[in-house]
Every structure is written in C-alpha cells, then in structure tokens.
Amino acid sequence: MIKHDDPAEPRKIGLTITNSDEAEFLRRYDTARYEKPSFTVDLVIFTVRNEHLHVLLVKRAEHPFKGCWALPGGFLDLRRDASVDACAARKLIQETGLRAPYLEQLKTYGSRDRDPRGWTATTVYFALMASESVHLLGNQAEASWVGVRGDQVDFELGFDHARILADAVERLRSKLEYTHIAVHLLPEEFTLPELQRTYEIILQQPLDKSSFRRRVIQADMLEELTGKQRDGFGRPAQLYRFRDYDRRTFFPRSISRHAR
Amino acid sequence: MIKHDDPAEPRKIGLTITNSDEAEFLRRYDTARYEKPSFTVDLVIFTVRNEHLHVLLVKRAEHPFKGCWALPGGFLDLRRDASVDACAARKLIQETGLRAPYLEQLKTYGSRDRDPRGWTATTVYFALMASESVHLLGNQAEASWVGVRGDQVDFELGFDHARILADAVERLRSKLEYTHIAVHLLPEEFTLPELQRTYEIILQQPLDKSSFRRRVIQADMLEELTGKQRDGFGRPAQLYRFRDYDRRTFFPRSISRHAR
C-alpha cells in the first residue's frame, strides 16, 4: 500500500497555502520550522607508510571526547561550503595541505546517540594519498598517522569512529579487488613491484608477480616512462605513471588469489 | 601541513569553557548556535515488472516542484527516527507497506542549490523488491512504478533526482556484476531462468545459460526446493530459494560477457 507521510510530518508544515505559485511559497517558507540534526563531515585519510596501512587521526582538543583520538572533520559551514563535497575538500586541505589525489564519499552515519550533544549526522569521505606528499609539521600531538591493524587502530576512538574506520577499511579492500585505486597511494611515478606491494599490504596476502603484471598491463592503465629506472639493490625497476586519472579501470575479476 | 579548523568555525563556538568536565560542557552546549542544513531521506525503490526495470516515483503535492514527479522521501523526524537508517526504513514502509527485502544506503547529496528552499542534504537509500509483493492502491496519481530507460525515466524529475536516479541505476548494475542482490527483485521462491532473466534485464545483455548456472550453483547461494516445479509452457523449472539472506555472495569475476 502506498501512502504519503502522515500530516504530523515536518514536510507538511507551512503548506496551508493553497493556490499560490512557487515564488510565493518560497517567500513564506520558514526553514527553521522543524528541528534539524547537526551535520558534520569527517575524513578517513589513508596512506601506506613503512609497509603498513595508516590513517590520519587527530587528538580532540575539546569536549566531547576531549583528549581522545578521532577522525578529522567538523561542522559544515553553510556560508563557506557550497556542497558537502566542497566541505570535504576544504577539510582535507585544512588537514593535509593537499588537494586529494583521491577523495570519495564513504557513507553517512546519523543517529540520536552517536554524539552526546544530541542528534547528529556525519557524512564520511575517504581519501587516499602518497605518504611522501604529506608532512606533519610541529603539532604532532594534534594530528598523526596511525597504523591500522586489521580494520582498527590500537586504541579507543571517540564517537562511533572505530566503526566508521572499520567500514572504510572494508571499502578500501573491496575496491582494491576490482579497481586500480591503489595507484593513489603511491607518488606519481612508481614501479610495478611498488604497486604490487601496496596491494599486498592492504589485501594482506601475497600476489603472484606474473599474474599481477598481466592484469595491470592488460588494463592499459599505466604509461611506461621512457628510459627511467630506479633505486636500491637488485635490478632497477621500470617507472610508470598512471595514465588517466579520471577514467575508472574495473578489472573483470577480483585480484585475490583463488583457490586452486 | 596539518592544521585544525580555524577559530571562526562553528565547532569552536561555546568552547571558552576551560576546565570543566564533559557533563558541564554538555549542560552549557547550545545545539542551535550554528546553522544546519535541512536534512531529508529519499528512496530509490527498484523492481522488475513486465521485463523492465521500474522505479517508484511520487507526484509532489506541494511546492517546490509541485506536480512534478520525484523520488519518495521527506524530512527526518528527530523525535521519531532514532537513526538515518531507521528513517529510511520508516519511509519505505510508508511508501510500500513493506519491510524491504533489501535496503542499502546509496549516497548523500547536499548543496546550497539543489533545493530552492536553501541548503539541504539528502541521504538516499536504494531498495529492491519483488513487484508482486507491492500493490499500489487507490491513489495511483500519487505514487507509481515508472519504467527506467537506460538510466533515466521519460520525463523531468524534481530537484536533482534525475542525477540521483542515474547514480542508483549505475550502482545497481555494478553490484549485479559481482553480487547476488538480484534475488531481492524476485519473490522468495524462483527459478534459475527467472533469475537469469532479471540479470539480463538490468545488465541489458544476454547471458549464457550454462555459464550462468555454473556460476550461481558454485556460489552455493541457492537452496533447491524439493520436488517443486512451476508454471507456463515448456518444461517446468526447478524452484529455488535464496539460502542465506544475510551472507553476501561475491562472485570472483564479473558476470557480463567478456569480449572474446
């Protein structure tokens, strides 16, 4: 059975106007008639450093959860932010000084009890960046990269941020199975072994070298950088650049090793 | 460089309290100090009827976009809804009289200009249901199943709902490539040809019968219903039931036919 919201609902408030046009309606419309939840935007910023997945956390300077670690974020500013996406981009720049190589909306969490101050909703974004591109300055007590173990960090987080982090890690893993997004965790120029290592770190399992190369090369997502090589011990590896930052590559098959 | 939000931001308002405990902070906290966007929840409810994907739309009775078709939804009710998810579930019942077989959060759209009334955010959910399980009663002028062509309907939608619908269709298609969610578009008992047809309708391409069966059987997601058969012309098909409504099946490979 199809029914409309019952008359007690906020959407009906102010609708006693009967035959006016839309302009008239809007002139009389009172946006404050019904209660709204507080609205924030939080960020799960991932990087890979030192062979481990890390997330950027900040130590809360104020209540609630004062002194607790939490995801960076804060209130939407209706005057400054033209959209939720714009708000996320602004906060990302505030936290890292970087326009994100990769910023995607994760999910919105909203409930009566996730914040002691009352009904709040937060739209969470997750970002990927190369660890070299960010340098935490002076105030390390305030913001820090924290290693992710499994799908959590080693201490308590404020609010429902542990759950949010776990969801973000799950989304990251599942996207790695079918897409190329791991390239955003590396600097602009990188080698195939580096890319493979990144996948292995996040998926937490070894991948076959030759299968991995086939897959990546066939997806035609990489551009071979002429002549260049690189670093360390052993034979230097070919440098590549990600070809098309906008296009989405979707692998026809998940990357994890299948039982044989 | 890591920096916190600047002091002009709303999050800092009311934080002149210095050494009080959290209870004291909360007692003084004024939730109305900063402006909040209006917050709504909208639904993209899909079904397959008559060999086509359909979406449930309602004709708006009031401004803005009075008389326009739009996605069902409405304002969050802070008193009634304990969470955004609960609000979505409530609205789904209001629209269809059904607890959804499948309800998932799609995305949040929020901006200054998506609603003429001002800054609004809407969290959109998408739902899948068997068309037999819903019957639109009397007020067809108010709510109706509308065929989806490509990723849109044949007429204008209010707000940014055309864009939202397109995103929802894309998400639906991409989920069908790797998961079993199409079962939620069928009644509890169904046959393999029906399931295959559902995939074909949404993915808009024919699938190979024997490959499809291999895939579904190997995923071990279906339970063969003893003895039962069914309907129409030709040889009756075996009835199945979806085995585990909670578990997620993830196919290791996309279902669409790969170029050969």
Next chain:
DNA sequence: AAGAATAGTTGCTTTTTGCAACTATAATAC
C-alpha cells in the same frame, strides 16, 4: 502423436590464471 517451447546437461574449445623456472641487471663481497 507430432511439434513447439522451455529447462537443463554435456562435451569440447578457447581463454585466463597459477606456478615455477628462467633470464636480466644492478649492488655488494671478496
């Protein structure tokens, strides 16, 4: 009883993957 329509199986070909051995190129040890 024949034919049509749909369901379901089977066998073979082609494609893709997994695996392991092989070659290549550099730094390091001696």
Next chain:
DNA sequence: GTATTATAGTTGCAAAAAGCAACTATTCTT
C-alpha cells in the same frame, strides 16, 4: 675483476574457468 646476492621481468606449461553449441528432458498445444 668475478662471484654472489638481490630484485626485476619473461616465458612456457598445466590447470581452471568460461564460452559455445549441440544434445536430452519435460511439459503444453494442436
């Protein structure tokens, strides 16, 4: 210098999976 070690990259083959098409099975229609 030369052997050794470490890493990069290739190749060939076996195993697995997918595509394809023909075949059987079961029901309804005429």
